[in-house]
Amino acid sequence: MTRVSDPSAPRIAIVGATGAVGNTLIDLIEKRGFRYRDIHLVASARSAGTELNVDGESHPVRAVDEFDFSTVDLAFFSAGTEASRQWVPRATAAGAVVIDNTIAYRMDPDTPLVVPQVNAHELDRRPRSGVIANPNCSTIPLVRLLKGVEQRWGVRQAVVSTYQAASGLGHPGIDELKDASRAALDHPDETYPAKEFTPSLAFNVIPKIDRFLDSGFTLEEQKMLQESRKILGLPHLDVTTTCVRVPVVNGHSEAVWIETHGVVDRTELVEVLAGLPEVTVHDRESRHAFPTPATVDDPDRVHVGRVRVNPNNPRAFWLWLVADNLTIGAALNAIQIAEELVERRTL
Template sequence: MTLVTDPSAPRIAIVGATGAVGGTLIDLIERRGLRYRAVELVASARSAGAELTVDGRSYPVHAVEDFDFSTVDLAFFSAGTEASEKWVPVATAAGAVVIDNTIAFRMDPDTPLVVPQVNAHELDRRPVSGVIANPNCSTIPLVRVLRGIEERWGVRQAVVSTYQAASGLGHPGVDELKESSRAALDHPGEEYPGKEFVPSLAFNVIPKIDRFLDTGFTLEEQKMLQESRKILGLPHLDVTTTCVRVPVVNGHSEAVWIECQAPVDRAELVEVIAALPEVTVHDRESPREFPTPATVKDPDRVHVGRIRVNPNNPRAFWLWVVADNLTIGAALNAIQIAEELIARGTL
C-alpha cells in the first residue's frame, strides 16, 4: 500500500482519471509504490459519481467543476488541452503543483518541459508557473535516445517518421479502430463513418496527426521539433518529422535517421544507447532482432533496434524505436516527474 500518514507525502489528484492515461497513472502509482497521503480522482461532470479503485480502495470520481484544488499538493492533468487551459490555472492558484499532459503549457517560458532521464535538473526548483509540462508521446522516446548521441558525437540533423497507435486518442481511438476493423471485414468496400480517424484507420495508414499548419506540416510534427529543442537545450537542433497514424492498438514506433558531427562506429553506438537509462537495445547481439509494439515485454522501457550506420556516410545512422505511448509517452513520464519532485523536496 502506498497510502501513508507521513505528512511529507503529497496529497494528489488525477484529473482525467477515467481516461486511458488516467487509468495508466493509477496502475503506475500502484506498481511503483508512489507514496501519498490522499488521492482524489477527478473528471468531467459526465463521469462524476463513478467509482474507481486505487491500491484496493474505492474512490468516487469528482466533477472538475466542483473540485477544491486547495486540498491537494500535486495534480496530474490528462483530460485534454481544453480542460487544462481552463482548470490548470485554477489548480495552481489554489497552491497545487500541476504535471500537465497536454500541449497547453509546453512552450511557455515559465513552464519546464521535462523528461527526467534527460533534464531532471529543471525540477530543482518550483516552476514560476506552478506547472511542469509532460512532452508529446513521440517526443519523449526520441529525446531519451538523442541525449546520449548528442553528448558523444553531436547531432547535426534528425529525420523521423512516426507510426502512432490508435490509443494516442485514448479510449475513443481504440474503440473506433476495433469497430471500423470489424465493419471493414463484414462490409468490405463500404465507407466507415469515422469520428476519430478520417479516413478510416481500419487496414489503413493516415499521414496526418493533429491539424495542418500553414507550413504544410501538422501540429504534431511541429511539436516534435519545438519540444526536442526545449528539452535538450538545443535551440537550433534540426529535427524534421512525418507523423503517421497506423492501425495498432497501443505502442508508438519511430524510424529515426540521425546525422552526427563526427563518424560513428556501430559497436560504440550500440553501447552508448544500451547505457542510457531504461533503454533496451534488441539487436545488441544480432542485427536481426528488433522490437515491435506487439512483442515488447516491458512497457516501462524504450526499445531500440535496426541500428544501421550508413556505409556511404559514416556520420549517419538509422534507428527503430518502439515505446508504449500510454506509459513512456505519458503516464510513466508524469509519475517519474512526481518521483523527482518528491526526492528533491520541490513540492
C-alpha cells in the same frame, strides 16, 4: 498500499482519471509504489460518481468544476488541452503543483518541459508558472536517445517518421479502430462512419496527426521539433518529422535518421544506447532482432533495433524505436517527474 500518513507524502489529484492515460497513471502509482497521503480522482461532470479502485480502495470520481484544488499538493492533468487551459490556472492559484499532459503549457517560458532522464535538473526549483509540462508521446522516447548521441558525437540533424497507435486518442481512438476493423471485415463494401480518424484507420495508414499548419507540416510534427529543442537545450537542433497514424491499438514506433558531428562506430553506438536509462537495444546481440508494438514485453522501457551506420556516410545512422505511448509517452514520464519532485523536495 502506497497511501501513507507521512506528512512529507503529497496529497494528489488525477484529473482525467477515467481516460486511458488516467487509468495508466493509477496502475503505475500501484506498480511503482508511489507514496501519497491522499488521492482524489477527478474528471468531467459526465463521469462524476464513477467508482475506480486505487490500491484496493474504491474512490468516487469527482467533477472538476466542483473540485477544491486547495486540498492537494500535486495534480496530474490528462483531460485534454481545453480542460487544462480552463482548470490548471485554478489548480495553481490554489497552491497545487501541476504536471500537465497536454500541449497547453509546453512552450510557455515559465513552464519547464521535462523528461527526467534528460533534464531532471529543471525540477530543482518550483516553476514560476506552477506547472511542469509533460512532452508529446513521440518526443519523449526520441529525446531520451538523442541525449546520449548528443553527449558522445553531437547531433546535426534528425529525420523521423513516426508510426503512431490509435491509443494516442485515448479510449475513443482504440474503440473506433476495433469497431471499424470489424465492420471492414464483415461489410467490406460499406463505409464506416469514422469520427476519431478521417479517413477510417481500419487497415489503413493516415499521414496526418493533428491539424495542418500553413507550412504544410502538422501541429504534431511541429511539436516534435519545438519540444526536442526545449528539452535538450539545443535551440538550433534540426528535427524534421512525418507523423503517421497506423492501425495499431497501442505502442508508437519511429524510424529515425540521425546525422552527427563525429564518425560513428556501430559497436560503440549500440553500447552508448544500451547504457542509457531504461533503454533496451534488441540487436545488441543479433542484428536480426528488432522490437515491434506487439512483441515488446516491458512497457516501461524504450525499445531500439535496426541500428545501422550508413556505409556511405559514417557520420549518420538509422535506428528503429518502439515505446508504449500510454506509459513511456505519458503516464510513466509524469510519475517519474512526480518522483523527482518528491526526492528533491520541490513540492
